[in-house]
Amino acid sequence: MNLINVNxxxxxxxxxxxxxxxxxxxSLKIEEGNFLGIMGPSGSGKxxxxxxxxxxxxxxxxxIEIDGIDVYSLSVEKLSDFRREYxxxxxxxxxxxxxxxxxxxxxxxxxxxxxxxxxxxxxxxxILDRVGLxxxxxxxxxxxxxGEQERVAIARALVNQPPLLLADEPTGSLDxxxxxxxxxxxxxxxxxxxTIVMVTHNRxxxxxxxxxxxxxDGALAEDSDQRPxxxxxxx
Amino acid sequence: xxxxxxxxHNLRRRKxxxxxxxxxxxxxxxxxxxxxxxxxxxxxxxxHELENFGANIIITPxxxxxxxxxxxINLGGVNLVAQEIAQESxxxxxxxxxxxxxxxxxxxxxxxxxxxxxxxxxxxxxxEIEFGLKRWWSIDGRPVKEGHExxxxxxxxxxxxxxxxxxxxxxxxxxxxxxxxxxxxSQDDQLLIxxxxxxxxxxxxxxxxxMVEIAALCHDCPVNDMVAQLQTVLPGVDVQAVxxxxxxxxxxxxxxxxxxxxxxxxxxxxxxxxVFVTMMGSISERTREIGIYxxxxxxxxxxxxxxxxxxxxxxxxxxxxxxLVGAVATIVALPLLGSGEASWQWNPTLAAGAVIAAIIVGxxxxxxxxxxxxxxxxxxxLRAL
Numbered sequence: 239m240n241l242i243n244v245n246x247x248x249x250x251x252x253x254x255x256x257x258x259x260x261x262x263x264x265s266l267k268i269e270e271g272n273f274l275g276i277m278g279p280s281g282s283g284k285x286x287x288x289x290x291x292x293x294x295x296x297x298x299x300x301x302i303e304i305d306g307i308d309v310y311s312l313s314v315e316k317l318s319d320f321r322r323e324y325x326x327x328x329x330x331x332x333x334x335x336x337x338x339x340x341x342x343x344x345x346x347x348x349x350x351x352x353x354x355x356x357x358x359x360x361x362x363x364x365i366l367d368r369v370g371l372x373x374x375x376x377x378x379x380x381x382x383x384x385g386e387q388e389r390v391a392i393a394r395a396l397v398n399q400p401p402l403l404l405a406d407e408p409t410g411s412l413d414x415x416x417x418x419x420x421x422x423x424x425x426x427x428x429x430x431x432x433t434i435v436m437v438t439h440n441r442x443x444x445x446x447x448x449x450x451x452x453x454x455d456g457a458l459a460e461d462s463d464q465r466p467x468x469x470x471x472x473x
Numbered sequence: 474x475x476x477x478x479x480x481x482h483n484l485r486r487r488k489x490x491x492x493x494x495x496x497x498x499x500x501x502x503x504x505x506x507x508x509x510x511x512x513x514x515x516x517x518x519x520x521h522e523l524e525n526f527g528a529n530i531i532i533t534p535x536x537x538x539x540x541x542x543x544x545x546i547n548l549g550g551v552n553l554v555a556q557e558i559a560q561e562s563x564x565x566x567x568x569x570x571x572x573x574x575x576x577x578x579x580x581x582x583x584x585x586x587x588x589x590x591x592x593x594x595x596x597x598x599x600x601e602i603e604f605g606l607k608r609w610w611s612i613d614g615r616p617v618k619e620g621h622e623x624x625x626x627x628x629x630x631x632x633x634x635x636x637x638x639x640x641x642x643x644x645x646x647x648x649x650x651x652x653x654x655x656x657x658x659s660q661d662d663q664l665l666i667x668x669x670x671x672x673x674x675x676x677x678x679x680x681x682x683x684m685v686e687i688a689a690l691c692h693d694c695p696v697n698d699m700v701a702q703l704q705t706v707l708p709g710v711d712v713q714a715v716x717x718x719x720x721x722x723x724x725x726x727x728x729x730x731x732x733x734x735x736x737x738x739x740x741x742x743x744x745x746x747x748v749f750v751t752m753m754g755s756i757s758e759r760t761r762e763i764g765i766y767x768x769x770x771x772x773x774x775x776x777x778x779x780x781x782x783x784x785x786x787x788x789x790x791x792x793x794x795x796x797l798v799g800a801v802a803t804i805v806a807l808p809l810l811g812s813g814e815a816s817w818q819w820n821p822t823l824a825a826g827a828v829i830a831a832i833i834v835g836x837x838x839x840x841x842x843x844x845x846x847x848x849x850x851x852x853x854x855l856r857a858l
Contacts, residue, residue: 294768294852315772322770333765337486338479345474347769358474394769 241402241433242268242291247300249286249456260286261297262456268435268449270401273428275447276437283456284437285406291435292404293321305401322347326395330407332387334379334394340366340386341375344393351398365393369423385416392423396432403427405436409443421446476775480782487755494751494787495794501744502795502831503802506823508733510803511810514817516726529715530700532685534558536711557582557681558710566687569702576688579603582669583683584676586643593629595643596664597672606688610661613637614652619668624652628662644675741834748838752784756846767851780843781836788835792828799827 244266251258260283268274276284289295290302293309302309304324312320334343344362351358366372369389379387388408395403405424409417417440425446428434436447444450444464452460484491534556558580566578582597598604604616614637617624623643625635630653635641639650648667656662673679689699696714703712756763763776804817 289852292768295850315774318767318770318772318775320770321768325770327768329765333761335479335762335765337482342474342478342482346479346766349474349476349479350771350775355474398770 239270240267241270241272241305242266242435243301243303244268244287244291245301245303247290247297247302249283249290249295250298260456261290264300264453264456264458266451266458266461268433270433271428271431272433272435273425273446273448274435275444275450276435276453277439277441277444277450278453278459280439282453284439284453286456287453288404288406288435288437291402292325292327293317322350322398324400324402326398326400326403328388328391328395328403328405328408330410332379332384332391334387334390336379339376339378340371340382340390340393343379343390344397346394347398362393362397365397366390368396369393383416384412385419388412388416388420389423392420396427401433403432403434405434407437407439409438409440417443476778477782480779480786483759484783484786490751490755491787494748495791497747497751498744498788498791498831498835499795499798501740501747501834502792502827503798504740505737505830506796506799506827507802507806508737509823510799510817510820511806512726512730512733513820513823514803514807515729515810517816517818529696530687530689530703531713531715532558532687532703532707533711533713534683535709557678557683558685558707560680560682562707562709563682563685565706566703568706569699571689571699571702574689574699577602577606579606579686579688580669580682581684581686582672582676582678582681584672584678586665586675588641588643588665589633591632593633594664595672595676596666597669597676598666599669603666606686607661610657611655612652613655614650617651617666617668619670621646621648621671622651622667623648624654624666625650626654626662626664626666627656629665630654646675741830745834745838748784748788748835749842752780752839752842753845755783756780756842759846760849763846763849764851764853767849773847776847776849777843780846781839784835784839784843785832788832789828791835792831795831796824796827 244264247261247264248259249261251260264283264287276287278284286295290297291304293302293312296310304320307320307324309317309320334340335346338346341359341362344366345358348358348361353361363372363375366375369392371386371389371393374382374386374390377386379390382390392408395405403424408424409420412420421443424434424436428446428448436443447464449461449463451458451462536556560580563578563580566572566575569575579599579602581603584595585592586595587593598617600617600619604610604612612624614624623641625633629635630650633641635650635653637650637653641648641650643665654661654664654666667675669682673681687703689696700712700714704710766776766779767773800817807817
């Protein structure tokens, strides 16, 4: 069953007087439970696609459906609610709030929910335990290593139990050992049924994905399904 | 954890910016409070002085004719039969709407008596009120009390050769001179002053008064309104305001009040600009953070609340501290302004007003930056995606 349906999406940016086509008539279907890697050279439109999938950037044309919901037909406030309920974001630079502890950072998406304070804390603690940071609850981001910060960011993305996890270069600023830990964690989540869409420029990460799409100049250049029985296909 | 928790954390983290904002607003509130408190204290002092300065409303029996005297020169020919006012009618003064502005009612009866072949003007007064009202009277001795006592005006004392302790027989009754008025340069120099009931009996005018002087505290009331109110409750008399005294005093107060409000408005505008600029700076500094909030599903209204709560907390604190600083500044400034008698007074309206105004100014000034923050495009704000 398709969780995401990208239908003929185009995204144009204005760069001064120039119009830049970041995405060009892109269509893509992503099944529920997929671990999809988006790859491609710099400027190919990877992050733009993730931004459009995440309800953060309106496409110039085309349609994005997630779980049957036409994302960009939602009002601004409904779109915020949608992001909170359906999506978890993992950013390349962690993007943790520097003056909040690991626990508080993870609780951030729950702050505007109707859960009780005790329930918010219980959920955040549980997810931090899940990523192996139960002993770092009261630490501020600057007191954590890069890998630990990334795991806090993953915990924050998961705390609302979203159907879709969007990750933008989550290992981009990590050493290889820490990258491995993070990819292992994402893989575990995938094994548990989590749908993940991850942007990466690192070809080594491809082995974790069960499907990889490669973008060039905003268009789909390659789409390979690495699950057993599926062969890569050139576009 | 709630939104307030994030706000408090952010304020603690950005102590320098919060302190700058707090100080700026605090100075603004303190300045406004100081100026308004000074205006209030000086106004009360002016009221007090006005009371000491004497009457500013005079009630006389109704007269159809124009007065033919000026500066003590009487051209005669009219007013040969003086009319009087019933003393009991003066109780109606209590019924006027501006009764609280009446500081003193000084009735007096006047009449001529013969002494050593000369006609002398005898004035009966309520000693406590009259001598309290005319603080400028310099008395060698003491004011009269209820008995057969006299205070002699300077001119009368000179003519009759009166000294302290002398006795005088007036209309067959013996009086003791208990005080001699210093020279005033006014008609008061030609008076013999005794208590009202004694004079009324002596002059054959029981229950009657010749005129009434009223000291009205017109710091915050239009004296002309009071004149009209008095005229309504006392229809058979003439009521006149001593306009010059009142208007001069009110004008001075109004000028100061106008100045104070002018400075206050300027300071408030500067305070609002300070909040605006600081909050705009804060928003720019926190663009990425706001992008994170929006990306993880915070609504625009949540971001708006975050920024406005921050401004509200700082403004409330600035309002409370500003009022306290303003009160201390007023207490310190009053003696420096040579206003020794004026004093600071706890004014709950000003205190509440200062805090509420600080919050309103803070929130209004922060509204535009908050709206700007709430409208930030999350993907633009993050730039990571």
